[in-house]
Structure formats: C-alpha cells, structure tokens
Amino acid sequence: MTIELDKLTQDEAAGIDHHDKPQPGTWTEAFGLGTGPVSLKDSYDPAFYEDEKIAVFKRSWLYMGRVDQLARSGTYFTKELTFLGVSILVIRGMDDEVRAFHNVCSHRGNKLMWDDDPRAETHGSCRQLACKYHGWRYDLEGQISYVHNAPEFFDLQEEDLALPAISCEVWAGFIFINLEETPRQSLRDFIGPEVGKLESYPFHEMTQRYVMDAPVNSNWKILMDAFQELYHVPYVHSKMNNPSGPPTGTDKVPFMMPAFRVFGKHRIYTSGGPHANEAVRSPRPLDDFFGSSFYGPVDAPEISGIGDGVNPAKVENWGLDSWQVYPNLDILIWGHRNWYLTYEYWPTGPNTHRFIWNIYFVPPKNARERLAQEQTVLSVREFAIQDTGAVDAMQEALKTGVRDEYHFCDQEVLARHLHECVQGDVDDLRAERAGAGEQG
C-alpha cells in the first residue's frame, strides 16, 4: 500500500523539476513546524471565528491600499471592515501625511464619507470632510472645522470633536492600519527586516491598475492556502501545463517549489514561474498572439531595478515571489516580467470572505503593451475563478465537521504555518482571558 502511495507515473517522473531541501530534509521541519495532521476547525467554527476577529484582525497591522490611490492632498478612500463593524477613512492631509480615522461624524454618529449606498466603499477628493446629515465639517487632518448653527450647542470642546484617529503607517507604499489603542509593535517591527527589504522594489512605477472584488464561499484562510502551494496546480489547473492537448500523464506532473522561507508570522515561496517544469509544458496559440500569458507580458517593461528584497533564496531562473504578509495580504512579484499583484482576503463570516485582487503594471506605451497586459489579467482571472470554485466545494465539505484533522505535505508547509500562526494568536487571547478570569 505504501508503495502505491509513493508512485509517480513515468511521464510524471520525467517532467518533474527537483530542488534541494534544507536540513533536516524537509521545509516543514526546517521551520520548526510539527509534521502531524492539522486541525481545520479554525476555518469553519463560529466560536473560533469570533475569537480570531479579535486575536488576529484587531491586533495585527491590516493592509488598506496603496499610496498611489491617494495622489494629492484631500484624496481619500474608505475601507469597510464590515466583519469588525468598522469603517475606515484613509486620507492624505495638507501636510502630505496619510492618516486613518474611524469614518464616523462626532455629532450624531452618522457615517461620514459614503456615496449613495452607505455600506459600499467610496473614494474621491475633497477640501474638507463634510457630513451629509447636519453639515459638520472636518479638515484633512481630522480636526473639526465647522459646526452648523454652533450657538445652539452646549460646551463643545474643539479637541473632543476631532475624528477618532486610527494608527496608520506606510511601508513600501502599502498603507496599513492597526485597530489596537496602542499597537504592540510598529508596522516596521511587525513586518520585520527580511520582508522590509522589499521596499527597494519599484512598486511605485507600476500604477496601471486592475481590481477584482468578489464574495467567495470559503473561510479566508482556505483560499489563502490555495495560493500558497502549487501542489493543486496539476489537478485544478491541469490545462495550464498542456492547454491544447487531451489530458495525459504530462498534465499531471507535480510542481515542486524551489524555495520557501518563514519570517516571523510572514512567509514566502519562490518559484520558477514560467520556467517551472518547462520541459513538459506547452503554450497556447493566443499567448504567442498577444506576446503574453498567465506569467505576464513576455517583453517586460523597463524598471529602475528590482532592489535587494526579492528572491531571498536566490533561486536560479527566478520566476515568482509570493509574499504572504500576515494576516491577509499576499504580494506576488513576477521575476523578469516586472509586474505585481496583491491579494486581500477579508472575512465576512466563518464560511465566507471577500477576495480583493489588484494587478499592477508599468503603464503601457502602446496598444500592443496594453493588450499584452489585458491578456495576462484575463488569464490569471480564469485560473482564479477555478480556485474560488474549488474552495467553495472544500468549505462545504469542511464545515460538515465530519473530520477534524487533515494532512499537509511538505509542499504545503506555508499553509501549515498560517494555521499555526492564527491558532497561536487565538490561543494567546484565550490564555489571557483565562488569566484575567482567574485574577478576577
């Protein structure tokens, strides 16, 4: 039986790329992680979800958006963290600083910035923040600047009327907030030195932006897991290897990851991208037509350099870095193709989340480049739709609770790490509560 489990077909064995693993022979052990089965109760249990909201999302730095979205003083966007009951307003002040506030008017608690649908996110540019209800206004730094019919009020203290500020810091042009009263770490400490080096990458040169935004029927971690391993690729995306031929052994060749790294709560995989299992893959006719594919446009645009943060494992034939910034941000950087993506996974319930996906290119210089980018976006979208369908099925099965423990292989080490970090945070919260209970 065991032999059967280990068997690869001849075709599979012939096409597979191999890569060295660190001591003591597996990525999982090298990172000090357990190798036993993993509980996925953290991905459907409502009680776990309630604690996770506090332990993870109310205590971590959360990604809001790019500084490119706030081009000038007075530009703003809102972010609806509906699962936490919080609406965030991110705005660039007259002093050019980016700040975040609770999006709540100090008068009667009306939501301050919204457009038509108070539940929907909005963005724009303003000279002052004006409430639609009774006209109170705030300056771009959140201070009260106008109270309609002010003489009718009693003892208003100007300083009490400022919009409630939220800790907000920027790293590499990525804007983060932290909902703790006083964050336990600065953003830079939270990010850490290795991920931090990524700020040398020229993200700011890639401002041609596509956004996709969809509700997904799975726990946020389940889709995040799908994007931190390539073990599923030959099955969910078998057509990627050999799109034009019938299914053969070739389309089932396993993808082996050249390198994983764990940095605190964050992690990265680096893969060959277009070079992975190159011997057994074949392109689509349309990829040639557009000079572009899933991996990005072939004729990469000029950029000023790639900095010293990418490809930390120094993988030869570097194709892709997928950085998973805890808790729910992925940054994918394509080697030699010079474009990047961000994925955000925002919980909406124990079994659902909102998936937001941004794609960034260097602005195209001509129609050919514009179309090559379009072809890439649409190719990525096809596969992502497959992934969202696959996790929908998985969540349906998981939430039956029929089995609590599941098996993660060495190629799935990052998924194991994510669940361990999340479960660790929730355990800490529960231990604190138990401690407080004992003392009380």
Add this chain to the structure above:
Amino acid sequence: MGAGTLLPERFSDLEPFAQIWALPTANERCDRRLEATMEEMSSFYDAVLPRGDEIFDYLDTFDYPDLPDSAIHLVWLLCALSVVSFSVDVFKQPRVPDAGEGTLPITVEPAL
C-alpha cells in the same frame, strides 16, 4: 464608412464581430462570453486570429493612448478575443469548469 460602423475600413471584414464583441469594459466582454455559443466564439476566434499582425501594426501607427475611436474599437475587439480564447482553446465551453458560483467581477480597470 457607414453610420454605426465601428472599425477602420481596412478591417471591414471583421465588422460583424465588432458589432457583437467590441464592448468597452472587461465585465461586459466576460458577460457576453457567457451568453455566446461555442460556434459564435469559434468563428470570432478563427476570423480575428489570422489578422493579428496586421491589426497590431495598424495600432502601432498611432500615438498611445490618443487613439481614434475606430482604433479603440479594435483594441476592445482584441480584448474580447483574449476573453473568449480560454473558452475556445482550453475549456471548450463558455464557463470556467467547476467554478460553481465563482465569479470575479472587475471593479477597476484602466481607461481605454
């Protein structure tokens, strides 16, 4: 060039496809694919694919992004080709297989 004509004269053979597929947004093009039959998409694919070099050369004669409307329609037509291509050469069906309710609406995309 008649009223309602979308494409430059020299691509008038593609005009019937432009009337259906030269839609301004990715979401409209993706929705159109879901409504289309495989025959419609194959004939569109087969008609446009061989004209690719000619279309790209034509588009290269303009300063980007200041394209005349007829050239913009050509860009949209090629964007639609990209949309239908997966159905034609990979999935052999309009929908992504096993995607269930999966959908990824595009909420921000570049102008043009």
Add this chain to the structure above:
Amino acid sequence: MTTAHISGLTEAEAAGIQTFEKPAPGSWTESFGLKTGPVSFRDNYDPAFYELEKEAVFRRSWLYMGRAEQLPRAGTYFTKELTFLGVSIVVIRGMDNEIRAFHNVCSHRGNKLMWDDDPRAETHGSCRQLACKYHGWRYDLEGQISYVHNAPEFFDLKEADLSLPKVSCESWAGFIFINLEETPSQNLGEFLGPDLVKLESYPFGQMTQRYVIESEIDANWKLYLDAFQELYHVPYVHGLMNNPNVPATGIDKVPFMVPAFSIHGKHRCMTSGGPFANKKVRAGRPVDELFRGDFFGPKDAPDVGPLGDGVNPSGIDPWGLDSWQLYPNLVILTWCQNWYITYEYWPTGPASHKFVLTGNFPKPKNATERLAQEHSFVTTKDFTMMDANTLEATQLGIMSEGRTEFNLCDQEVAIRHLHQVVHDDVAALLNERQG
C-alpha cells in the same frame, strides 16, 4: 482653527435665519430639566438593551394600532403583527359598535385565528363571526365562543374559559390603542395627559383620503424618530429642496430654528412655522405652483371647520405644523394646510425596524384638489427617502463604536428627551427586578 470659527454662522446663513425666544434659563434643554452633556447612543444597537426595552417600553405603554375609520361597521377587523414581541392582535368592531382587541389565537389548539394566505402577514376584512381555519371553532364579534365543532367529544368545556384572550383597548380621537399589561397602570387618557387629550377636538375624522407607505429600515426605531424630531438636518439632507433652482450656496444652508418645543409627560411636541419657516430664503418649484401643493400640503387648504383647541399648544404665530411625538412610537403631524401624517416605528431587531407612514387628507372635490394632495404626498415621500438612507448610514456609524459619545444641541432637545424617557423606563424595570 479657533473656537470662534466653530461657533460662527456664515453671513448668508445669519441673514436668512429666523430666530425665536427661548424659555428661561435660556435653552429648551435646561428648561425641561434635561442635562446638556454628551450622550451615549448604545441604546440604538445593544442587543441586551433592546431586550429590556421591549419589556419596559413596549409591553407597558399604550400602543397605536390604527384608525377608527379602518373599522367602519360591526364585524370589520384588522390584525396587527407585533412580531418583535411575538404577539398578534386582532382589532374588531363588535355588534355593539365597540372596538375591542384580542390575542389572535384560537382557544382550541392555539392556531392563529385571523390570517390570509401568509400567517405572518397582517390582514383585514369584515365578518359575521371569527372562525378558525383549523377545526372550525367560532367566536362572536365580542370574542365569546359561539360554536365548537363536534362538541360532545370534548370534556368539561366551560364556555366562559373559551373567550378570546382580551387585550386592553381604548380609543382617543379616533386613534385605537392597546396595552399588553394584565392591568394597565394608567388608562389611555391618563397616559396621554391633558394636553394631548385636547387634540381630540381636531377634525381627524374628516380626513379619510388615505395613503400608506411601509418600509423595512436598517436602523434602530429611535434613530428614525430622532431624525423627524429636529429640523437641524434639513439644510443638509434636504438642502436642494429649499432652493432647488440654485447650486449649493449659503442660502440653502440657512439653519432652521424650531419656534417651540413642549414636553407633555412622556410625549413631546415640536411646533414649527412649516411653510412660513425661513420663508425669505426658500424658493418653490414650478410644479408646486401648477399643482397648488408642496411638501407642506395643498396650498388652498380645504375648509374642515375649526381645528379645535389642541393644536399649536405654544401659540406660535404664524403656525405651520405640530409634530406630536406620542410615546413610544407614534408621531402625528398636523399641518396648517389641513392634512395630517402619522409615522409608526415598530422594532424588528436592535438595529432594524418597520416604518409605516400614512398621509390623510379630506376627500377631494375635484381633480385640482386631488392633484394638490397627490403632489404633496409624493413630495413628502421623496423627502422621507432621503432621511431613510441617511439613517442607515448613521446606524452603521454608531455601531462601529469608533466614537461612543455624541453631542446634541438645543435644537435636538426632543431626541434627548426620548432617549431619557426610554432609559428611565428601562431603569424602572431593572429596579423592580432587583427589588
């Protein structure tokens, strides 16, 4: 930014504003013995508070059910679903012309007695007896059992025990109320108090041309009530409507000052100038002239005889509108242009409620009068829509707890009073429970 700036009015605002005397010691709020500090709006979303409120407020107050005109003859009835309390009420006019209310429950096996198609939906109609759909038991129009199908099969049935469970029911000025207490601590007249009782002399009975609007609103019931018991929001939520023909200028932002507030026990009245308020800075629309009607009502008010001695309790001149807020959840607006509106706010959860609005006019005599009414009503509806969505934004803002204390000005005194009365009722309940 200086404090002076916060306190300022722009010149355009100051020029257009109508101002009114306030009672000693200088503010409505203090004159009513209310505090002036910041308030918490936790009572607008906290589930635990909501549970207490249902008990302390809605199970102990007189609740408005409908108008006497809805029951024109013996045997006419309507049901009211108080789903949030788990109670269904049937209100019916008996052979003796009395209006009574009963729990809408058959005495046999507890089936809901009067319903049509959907047992959750309200219904109305006319009947000679109340008949249960399940086993055919029947009750007369006064709630007494009148027929038990195959009665010999039962054991020791006592006719007296089989009446429909009665709910205390009284009418005032044609408004029918019930009270769910076993024995109400006050009768309806005592509950309303002498000032509201006087409003009985208003000719509500003549205004039978009726419109009804319903909506489910994602906001606590008190939030919508609050929106309609101040005019402070008008220049911003409805600024366009004051002066539709100009772009946003200072003029559309002139504050509205309420000429008079009055407190009547748990109830309140806000009296305003209506069509006369800030008149010099407002401008009408061409259709208003065409139809001889606007938000304030038909311009050529029909003759309805004297308005009685209940309206305009503060005696302001010129009088435009009384907005009577009857505790807990009924508002009656009587306009100088001889029509009235009612609002009801029925909780459906801590952060949602069902809103019911009626517009009531005298029967029109011709197409011109009919159109003046139609135009007044649809104008009101568009105004009200703007409030409804703002409220959902407010509910979201408050629930975020991004801020937990809010500031109410003197123009918002009625809001302060409502929340105070609700809190007092809840405190009384908690006291009883502890005692």
Add this chain to the structure above:
Amino acid sequence: MSANAMLPTAFSDLEPFAADWACESEPERYDRRLASSMDELQAFYDAIFPRAKAALDFLDTKDLDDLSDQELNLLRMLYSLSTISFAVDCFKQPKIPDSGSAYLRVISEPVP
C-alpha cells in the same frame, strides 16, 4: 381619433407619452421614473407641463368618481408629472441622491 386612443381628443398631442405614463398606481409610476433616462423624463416633463393647467381645468369639469378611461389616463399622467418632478428639477437623476437601497413602498393609496 383612432379607435384605441388612450387620452381625451383635446389632449391627443400627449398620446405618445400615455402608454408609458398613464400608470395605474404610484409604485408603477415610481418604478417607471427609476427605469427612465433623464432624456425621457425631461421630454415627458416638457411635453406635459405646458398642458397641465388645461388638463386640470378639463378634469375639474368631471366627477372624479365617474371618469371615463381616457379621462382617468389623463389624471394619471398628471400624477406621473408629480412623481418625476423632483428628478427633473432638483436631482437631475432619476434616483434620489444617496438613497442607496432604501425604499418606501406605497401599500395603500386613494382610487382614483
């Protein structure tokens, strides 16, 4: 007068709008407002506004409870003018600004 005229002869100039705007109930009129373009609303407004006074005078000679079908349609078109008026002269859009998914459903109204 054609056999299937919807309006009284004196108002046959408004006939082109009658099919759309002689709606029986307020919810239908409001839905029609929301489903219309501003051009459509403006065209209806501009056509009926100058004729509205004459229509009112005409209808005032009739008994409201005994109107013919044509007269009733004319009355309903005046209701529609009221329904759309805010969209045309204030909001410049069919929907009330910032009204999101809020709604107010008229569940009872006078007849006619």
